[in-house]
Amino acid sequence: MYTLITVDDEKLVKRSMAALIEEGDCGFTLVGEAKNGEEGLTLACNVQPDLIITDIRMPKLDGLAFIERALHEVPNCSFIVISGYDEFSYAQRALRYGVSDFLLKPIHPEQFLEALQKVKNRLDEQQEHSSNRDLKLSLIQHYGDVFVEELWLLNEDSCYQKVNEFHQQLGEDIASTHLQYYDDLLRYTIERLNKRGTELSQYSFRDEIRKEGSLAEALKEVFKNILHHLKVKRNVGRRTHILEAVEYIQTHFHHEDISLQSVADRVQMSPAYFSMEFKKEMGITFKQYVTQKRMNRARQLLEDPTYKTYEVAFAIGYGDYPHFTKTFKKCMGLTPTEYRKRLGAH
Template sequence: MYKVITVDDEKLIKRSIHALILKHQTGFEVVGEAIDGEDALQLCTDLSPDLVITDIRMPKMNGLSFIQKVKENNEHTQFIVVSGYDEFEYAQTALRYGVVDFLLKPIKPNQFLASLQKVHHQLEMKDKASKERSEWLWNVKVFAEELVNHIWLLEDQHVRTKMEEIHQNLLNKQVENQTMKRLYTDLITYMKGELRNQAERMSDLSYIDETTLPDKQENMREFMITLCESIIHTIKGKRNFGHRKNILTAVSYLEEHFTKANVSLQEVSNLVDMSPSYFSMEFKQEMGISFKQYLTKKRMDKAKDLLHNPIYKTYEIAEAIGYGDYPHFTKTFKKSTGLTPTQYRKRIGF
């Protein structure tokens, strides 16, 4: 139910409004009433109504001044104005302030209910947009983490595939150009944060500039792919990648065997004939993250992929990526994503 307050110094008017809202299934509930603008202003602060039905001519503060002050503090509150005066200038000003309707007293039930229906529709659309925005912000965090993981591991093809998936997802939602641009800007912002979290030496990210995003949808995808490839190139340069063949060998081995339950630092360091401590130091210097962090990232990425497939139970996924201890897997997954595997599945719609 959406919250309504009524503002009028005529009791009869307020009673008729309350009666109409109660009698018909309007989706609104009257939570407060006031006789003038000053009292109503305090009510709006205390109750945060979705809709205010107000008179124009009132003692202490007129309706237009009241509306203006409320809008300064809460632009989402909707207004219906009722007045005993058919004054065009008042109506014009009220509409400029974003008032949904200007009704004349005595209130005609059909007109009033039509106005309520209009407000209800607008509020529902705003709620839907807000929900979609919240969902996108959660998804964009996940997308950014996955993209940066692929970038950090220099997985060029995975980056391109992920960007194709993100772009297609937005196209399926039929978002407008400016909305898509804003969403990609969110993605770049999150990516910057993730890259900074990976290693101190990635703190200089001034070349990643979201303000240069193109306006056309068909160009945004290629812009993002090019940006990711540019970051990969920068990381390669900072690592002097390829100069330490032992680490490349270790990474290649982990690509094939990261799902083994018993894969360990000792095993991989033996493979490349290095002591565990020296290998650990060299690995972190080359990859920017520790051996354990790298292995965990690979496993968590695989877990997220498998969670998209409903045929797998969560304990089966844990075993498939090398976790014999299910509680340990759940704890690690939550630390990585902020959600348990079950919560993650619900969030993505399974």
């Protein structure tokens, strides 16, 4: 249900309009009345109506001046003008302000309700268009974020599967509006990838459409090119980043707070991608590598009888001694105490 207010200095006219609005099942609710333009302006500011029905000639502030000022306060509001004067100049000026209709007094019920229906139809269309736009913008943002992650992780099959999902959401209609949504999705995705340092240039989606003929296939082709770019770029830079990470781990493995996240952040990679590339380069996982470094250092320290076993744990980054003991036994087959006894260093 939409809202409206009436602005008129004639009580009888306002009463007549109120009755028609209530009885006419016109899709509007009357939420306020004013007797002049100044009161109408205050009321409009307070209730923010969808429609204002106003007289032309009123005391203090005439109808056209009122409309001009009201448009600044309620910019999306519609207006219907009523007048006791059949003056073409008024109608012309009213239409310049975007007024929906110009009615003459005395008000004829059929004309009045017809004017309300026209406004309602337009508001319905605007609401539907706005809802569709919001839905599709939401889809663009959602799938754009998904594509950023899938492309970043080089998940080609998953990326193409998501293209099919997005395609089903929007449909195959190759209309200008749909093309614009695909353009917007691609622009959104590339902008966010570039924030991660990919240095991608903008692709022409419309050129791909001309080659592929299908929205989904065109988008897949663009993503295929992006994936190729990322693979080439990473093959060059991957080893440098992983070696930098290894050097950092070698000098910081004894810090209790060292983590996959912290090291990935240091080399400016996402944790998931860093984890995958680290194992690819080193042959073991990040956690296994850190544990390996810690256990090697633990063995060295256990050879020194001046260190108590719990001090060894703290020295290599374990704040929890039982966890250190459990990890050491898993790696070495002996507890730290058993290992030390085996060495004869107790």
